[in-house]
Every structure is written in structure tokens, then in C-alpha cells.
Amino acid sequence: MATASIAILIAGAGPTGLLLGLTLLQNGVQVRIVDKDPNRHPGYRGSGLQPRTQEILRFLGVLDDVLALALPILPLREYKLPGGKEELKTILLVPHEDPTPPIPYPTSVLLGQYNTEAILRSHIERLGGTIEYGTELRSFEQHADRVDATLVTSTGGTEKTEMVPYHYVVGTDGAKSAVRKRLGFSFVGETRVEGLMLLGMVEVHGLETQHWHQWGAMAKGGLIFMPTEKPSYFSFILSGDAEELPNLLADHDALRKTLQKRTDRDDLVLGAFEAVSLYRPNVRMVDKFGQGRVYVAGDAAHVHSPAGGQGLNSSVQDAFNLAWKLVLVEKSLASPSILSTYTEERLPVIAAMLQKSTVLYDAMRKSQEGGWKRGDELRQLGVNYRWSSIAVDERTPKPEGPESVNPYGSGADGDLRAGDRAPQAPGLVPVHEGEAASLFDVFRPTHHTVLLFNLPAQETERVLVAAKKYPSGFVKTAVILPQGTSDLQVVGQPDLAFVDRDGHAFTTYQVSPEKPTIVIVRPDGVVGGIVYGVGGFEKYFKGIFSAAGVVKQ
């Protein structure tokens, strides 16, 4: 078998595979992205984009395109039956919140998954990447130095089979993942027999677009219409019994009549349907995210109810967590052992997410208010990896393991630690020239960012010299001078130097005026280290640039 000419195979071009592909391409890693489906996904599905996902999309340069199309999450109005017009109750799903300096995107937004995917695809294409639709990963064999993948491309009734070597394979191939099955991973959990739903989009005239609209409790056969970015089209969720719903899948006249009947309103005019599918919630997850040279991410690794809109968002975070580690290994900068931290970090987070979304789902089916309200944790800003073996924290002792923290919430408990989301800080004025910037303008999936606060001149020099020992371009240093600094002398040659004009960086990163502090932010926008000097700095990067001979002596 020849050596791999393309480093990484991504099997599955849903949001997880696309985001992984884009991140790898931005890092200059060659990828091949295949999807067994000859067509693009049409469905609305994972439409709720949580604040943390918006931040990740910003780091990738994709967010502006997303926000240009996205809609806000609207209040849910339930109607009395019979009649279907009189309000029974209205629930504010997401309380209005203004952006704050550390949290620029406080609320989730809605965008049909097909649009999110189209945007990711267009960014991949701008980098010269392509997605091969109609090509399926059938099987693979792992070897010490490669994975041999068997790919089958179907065109016009004929199949072409190729066997291609890759350094790594990532299965982003959805809930029925062939990659997961081939790895022999367990997928433990439950299938909700009672939760069958019919989902899709339908053209509706005569219904206002300032609310989500609900008729009947979902547990007893309910219907929800939600406005979409496509004019006159609403996405719908119809619950019902297992006898009735499958028959409506292909019979759109019968489906139209059923929807109309559920609303009990003859003033609504229902037109064409798009992407109608049956959906039964499963609550399952793997017990590890990869083995050897093959990994799984997204729905291939975990499935759950749509309640709370966590699925696509968690999937995106899997991909973003894995991508930078794969980059460093692929570029021979990190030892492959760093890839084990993908499971170590994501598994507890996903276990917590499954538990939360299931509680929400049960409440939602009973039409309990809590089931719809999108609580703080669902924004995923508190997702953290405080227990991670690569995190270094000299400010606060690391927890023993994930059991001693809330993997889904502790990162937003007001106590910034290594492993937490790195918050935004605007109002950074460049010392030399240029416009005010923010930390989110500096964080990118291509490098670590090292923020130097209050370091004495000599220690700054030491850190900058130490940083030069690491591979060029992978560590960006930024000196942050306190608010009101008049002496703009910067020691050495950091990549960036800012005055914290409004004090947000010092406040948000909890740096007291006198205390020398170094905060190291990983390429996935997570605080990797909080240390006090060059010793801690080198300790952190020893765990990252762990491949032999990478660090210059």
C-alpha cells in the first residue's frame, strides 16, 4: 500500500465533518471529505446555534455569514383547543439578554441546518477544498503507520471501489455511524419508543411569524410550527402514535389535512412540504471517542433528544476539540498521545449533556414550562475541561477528575480556571498602531495565544525567548498592559501588544493589578494554562509540543 498523499479522511459531510474539514484546511492540513449521500441534506434539523457555537464560528471566520441569515429564538405560544386561535399561554424561551464584554453572543439564534452546512461548504471551497458526495466509507483497516480505507463511489448505477491509505480517519458519519460500528464501540442508552415525531418544513400562509406556535401537548399528539428564514415556510414537529405518523410520511395530502386538523384552524393555508422525515429520539453515547488512528465525532459519538438544541452544537465542539490536536500530530509537533485527551475531555461533557437534554425532553413532552426554557447551561459557555491532563493551573488547584466539577456548567461559575472557555475582552488598543481589537480577533484555530499580564521585564524576556523555541506560527504572544498605562515601553518583541483600554481583559481574566499572570489560550478558544512565570509556561507547552525534537534547545 502506498503512503498517504492526503493526511486525513473525513467520512460524513454533516455539520461535524464540515466544521472539522474547514478547521483542518485553515491549518494547512490536506483532507478528503466524503459523504455517502449523493445529495446535500435538505432538513432544518439542528437549527438552534448556541452562543458557544457562534463563538467557534467566529474564530473560523464564518459567523458573519451565519448571522446574516439567522433568526432569533421566538416566544412559544400555545393555543386553546378547540378553536386554535385563542392564546392558552406564551413562554419566553430565551430571555432577552444584551451582549456584555465577556459574552458577545448571549443568546442562541436559529438557522436551518442546510443553510449552516451550505455556509461551511462555501468556506471550505474558498480554501480549495471539495466535498465528494456519493462516496461512502465502507470499511477500514488500521496499521501502525496508517489506516487503509475502502471507499465506494456510486455513479449512474455503477460502483467504483478504491482502497486509499490515510494517516487518520474521522467518522463524522452520523447516528448510524459505520465507523463507530467498525471500531466496535458500544453505543449505550435508550430509544424512546413513545417519542415518534414527524418533522419537516411546510409552506403556511395566514400565520404570523413573531412566535413559535403550538397546538396540544407533545406527549398527547401535538403540533409546533416555527418560522424559518425561508419566506412563508415553517418548520414543524408533529407528534402522534406509531400507527399514524409513518403513513403520513409520503402522503402529503393526508399530512396537510392532519396538520390542519391539529390546529383546528381553517384560515391557515398549507402548501408545499420539504424534507419530511420520521424521527424517534435516541439517547446514546460511546464510551470512547477513538482508537489508534480512527476517531468519531458528532452524532456518530452521541445522539439525544432535540430538546434544548444541543446536538449540532455539541457536535461542533467535538470537531473543534479534535481538530487542533490532529493538526499538531499530523505536523509531527505533538505526540499522538495528545489525541487521547479528546476522549478525556469530551466524554464527561457529553455524558452531562445527554442527561440534561433528556430531562428537558421529558418536561417538554408534558408541556411543562421548564421543558422549553433554554437555561443558562444550554448556551454551552460553561462547558469546561478543568480536569484535563494537558491543563496547567497554578492559580487554582486542578480538580481530581470530572466528577468533582460540573463539566457543563462550572466553566461559567465566575471563577476562571484552566480548562474553561476563554472569554472575550474588547477595547484592546495596539501599543504601536492600528485600531482597537478584541481577544476574539486574536484567537484562531491555527495557534495558541499567550496573554502576558503584569510580567516584570525580565520574566517577559524569558517567556518570549522560550516561545521562540516552539514551532514558528503556532504560539502567538500578546502583552496586555493595564488600563491607563502611559509608559508604552514593551520589552522584547511579542507578536502583539495592547493597552487594556477599558480594563475588560484584566477583569475578565481575573488578573489583579500587581500579580504577574500568563494565560494560555488553546486553538479551540479554551484556557489551557494559567501560570505565573516561564516555568509554568514551559510546563504547559511540554505537554503540547511533545513530539521528539520539536522544541529547539
Ligand SMILES: Cc1cc2nc3c(=O)[nH]c(=O)nc-3n(C[C@H](O)[C@H](O)[C@H](O)COP(=O)(O)OP(=O)(O)OC[C@H]3O[C@@H](n4cnc5c(N)ncnc54)[C@H](O)[C@@H]3O)c2cc1C
Ligand atoms: C428534529 C431534530 C431537531 C434537531 N434540533 C437541533 C437543534 O436545535 N440544535 C442542535 O444543536 N441539534 C439539533 N439536532 C441534532 C442535529 O441535527 C445533529 O446533531 C447533527 O446533524 C449532527 O451532525 P453530524 O454531522 O454529526 O451528523 P449528520 O448531520 O447526521 O451527518 C452525517 C453525514 O454522514 C454521512 N454518512 C453516513 N455514513 C457514511 C459513510 N459510511 N461514509 C460517508 N458518509 C457517510 C451521511 O450521509 C450524513 O451526511 C436536531 C436533530 C433533529 C433530528
